[in-house]
Amino acid sequence: DSGVTQTPKHLITATGQRVTLRCSPRSGDLSVYWYQQSLDQGLQFLIQYYNGEERAKGNILERFSAQQFPDLHSELNLSSLELGDSALYFCASSVGQDSPLHFGNGTRLTVT
């Protein structure tokens, strides 16, 4: 068990809808990262937060947004969903910059 909790485990929704994915980092970890894993694109870094502030941005679409709250949990909001957004979304956390990432088990999003 990595200590990183993601909810929900599965999400099925229709095109055009909006969903929120939630992540609770490991106790003591200040950094939270979001990744998207799909069959065609592989594992893609979306965004990183450190202690509530955005630290780095990757291949995140404008329809997607994220935030990290004072209690350090994070939410990834996906809006105007398209079929191509169907993927496994992972959250990871770490203590600091050169520390290993600890991944949650992911949220599987299916857009129909």
Added chain:
Amino acid sequence: AQSVTQLDSHVSVSEGTPVLLRCNYSSSYSPSLFWYVQHPNKGLQLLLKYTSAATLVKGINGFEAEFKKSETSFHLTKPSAHMSDAAEYFCVVSQKDYGGSQGNLIFGKGTKLSVKP
């Protein structure tokens, strides 16, 4: 810019035989390199990490990897495969020159390891 290439998308070995998963990287700077493992329906778990200390890195579950700068390789090996090793393995390079943020990890496409009884 950094990149990482995993040379095999699928490797199949028999239980008890050696495992070799190949990875080549491209980096303008001294890279940090990692191997992660993903079991079905699970998140990724760190196997081992290279950060310019010893070139031979030992990880969990008997895996190790050797950093070879002259060959720009970071192959993952294990002397004897176990059934529980069946999983997908990712070679990862850190974009260390981009402010050092570990969020900028570049993942390889993954190598699926099958272990036959």
